[in-house]
Amino acid sequence: MATASTAAISAPVPAVVTEPEAKPTPAPAPAPVGDLSSSQWYLKDSRLDKVPGVGATRTYEEILKNRTATPVIVAVIDSGIDTAHVDLKAMLWTNTKEIAGNGLDDDKNGYVDDVHGWNFLGGTDGRNVNAETLEMTRIVAAGRKRFKGKTAATVKPTEKADYALYVKAEKTYKARLAEETERAQQVESMAGPLTLMVGNMKQALGVTTLDTTALRNAKTDDPNLQRAIAGMLDMMNQTSSADADDLLKQLNDGVKQERSMLENSLNLTFDPRTDIVKDNPSDLTERHYGNNDIHGPDPMHGTHVSGIIAAVRDNNLGVLGLAPMPVRIMTVRAVPDGDERDKDVANAIRYAVDNGAQIINMSFGKEFSPQRQAVEAAFKYAASKNVLLVHAAGNENANLDVTNNYPASFYINNTAVPNLLTVGASGPRDNAQLTASFSNYSKKAVDVFAPGVAIFSTLPGSKFGNESGTSMASPVTAGVAAVLKSYFPKLTAAELKRIIMQSAQVHRTKVNLPGSDKMVDFSTLSVTGGVVDMYEAVKLAEKSAL
Known part of the structure; x- marks a missing residue:
């Protein structure tokens, strides 16, 4: 999932279903003028608007308008972020214990000048890994x-x-x-x-x-x-x-x-990491490597994901993030154009947890995980600190009951990860295409679906555009979780997971089984059989808070 893919073609195939997608960063452009949120179909409500979105607009207008939001940190483990984006820069997490640009580790956390996050794909000389091999x-x-x-x-x-x-x-x-x-x-x-x-x-x-x-x-x-x-x-x-x-x-x-x-x-001799990062990839105890360049060579994917979660809501400009202003985005760069390494994923999770993240979005994945134990140890560490993990199910239109996709929804001993939500992608119409044609699915390993087709969000250079993938469905869900945590701060990670799953709107629509012409009941493709529903989730959270 971490690599771009093109399906077998009889006609050119759009470069959309990618995690992350290898695209050149668009050149900077003048700041956009006006509110572009009308392009965000996923904010609409299934009952009110007859569009299977998450009901965010309705939730803010009807339930949350008189409530006070509290600060929440959402870590985005991804390809990087455009820190200057007009609709994101105000939402960046700032490490107040670090003095920017002085070349010192002021807070003694082992990371020099980690003002807005950290990059585990960089070298001390400022260079960065972009393209990588598959696992x-x-x-x-x-x-x-x-x-x-x-x-x-x-x-x-x-x-x-x-x-x-x-x-x-x-x-x-x-x-x-x-x-x-x-x-x-x-x-x-x-x-x-x-x-x-x-x-x-x-x-x-x-x-x-x-x-x-x-x-x-x-x-x-x-x-x-x-x-x-x-x-x-x-x-x-x-x-x-x-x-x-x-x-x-x-x-x-x-x-x-x-x-x-x-x-x-797929090049067996390609190895940029040895020259750039200069760590020992097999040493899972090594934590302090990389640099503070969270932009990276290609921040397209991470910028799009971050905007879905928390683009500024009250500036009448660009798009509306799902989460409100006190929410902040912490960027942890660990996903190259190729497969992420288990060591980097484990360290990225630990960095996020240690620096205050309460929710972590993980829009990446792969078919092999040779150091799976390290990632699972990081999952357990996050659970011990009450941190919710949200993970994209993958874009191979595969049944995860029979196909591997890592990080997995279950530990090696087959017990469920209590603080992990795995998310498939749904579309903008409640018809045969409600399930995204590319989305992975599973009655056991995919918890819920969320909008992931033609998702309009932030792009580098203060631009905006559509992307599709479970990479987008995951931050939609993480954004909803951030809303719940912001307005109901006492909710635990396990409670956030339970509320999002219990409140999901179950659809019994006959849909195309991804990768097949076979028609199946949408409700059979995930644990809940539903699409994330922010409106119902907030109502359920209100009851839980009583």
Whole structure:
């Protein structure tokens, strides 16, 4: 989930379902003018507006308007954040015990100048890891050296578990490498012809923009041009492209994405960490490495996630975060363009907990977790400090009852993590597409669904835009949890989880099973069978507070 992916294509596929997505940071732009919250469908109410959002607008207007919010710190473990964003900078957590820029660890917490958070992907010289390998790539690279010439029968008893993991990773790696190689060839072979086609069509139709209106209004008796127009409309429809130029951009993004997958994610010799971070990745006791650059090389994903949770609500500008002003965002950078490392995730959780976070959003995940025990120890540490963890279920349209996705919803001994919510993604209509086509699901391992399709939020450069993924559904849920904690500060992490699950609006709509044409009851795809409902959650919290 931490890596971008492009589905097998007969037409260009939009670069949306990514965790985090590898995109260049948009150039800074003038601050936007006006309130853009009308684009936030997920704030609407299922009963009042007939849109399966979380009911945030209704909740503030009807229940919370006379209540006083209290401070809450939400840690976002992600790719980084645009600290200068006009709709976010006022919401950044500040470590008041640290003096900015003096090069000293003023609060003696082991992290120098961690004013707004910390970056576990950086070096002391200021450089940062951006692209990384997948976890399976790292396991295969190490395993081929360690187990060369060995078999299950010849490895030592103490090595059998590691060998079994290597064999599994090797099989998965070979299949993924073949798949991505073929996909790269497909998208690259399409880029040139489609670019030429768009140019020729603009010239033939005498237009500078090929949008759906121009194509549908085109008048021509040329059967070749008619077929080309029909094909272009079909591709734009499949990819939800605004126009042909947007379609080309998506295709070219797909080309870059596939190149990065082959050159970085699946490259057995690619190892940026050794040169930059200079830690020992296998030393799980090592805590104090990295730097204080929480922006990072590409803060797109983390900026979008943070805006969903807590973009400024009262500035009549941009979008409305779910949580109110006393809530603050602590940024912990631990998610590269590739798979996050278990060591970094564990340390990011511990850093957030030790510095006062009460809720932690984790919009990342992967298929292998060789140091799972370290992450689970951090989960237990968070539980001991009454911290709620919210995790994206993943975007592989897979059943997590039979497919691994880490961090997992259960400990190694199969007991549930009491302070963890795992969230699938839902869409803006209560119909067959209520379940996002990409979302993972599970009657046991996914607790609840939340809006995760076309979620409008903050982007770097004080911009705004839509992204889709369980990466977005998780912060929607974390934002609702922050609202509950802010207005009802005595609620424990376990109570926050219980209230969000009990108040979820159960839907019995017949929906497409993700990744299939099969129709199923939406209520069978998660533990609760419902979509997060802030309105009902706040009402339930009121009763619990009596």
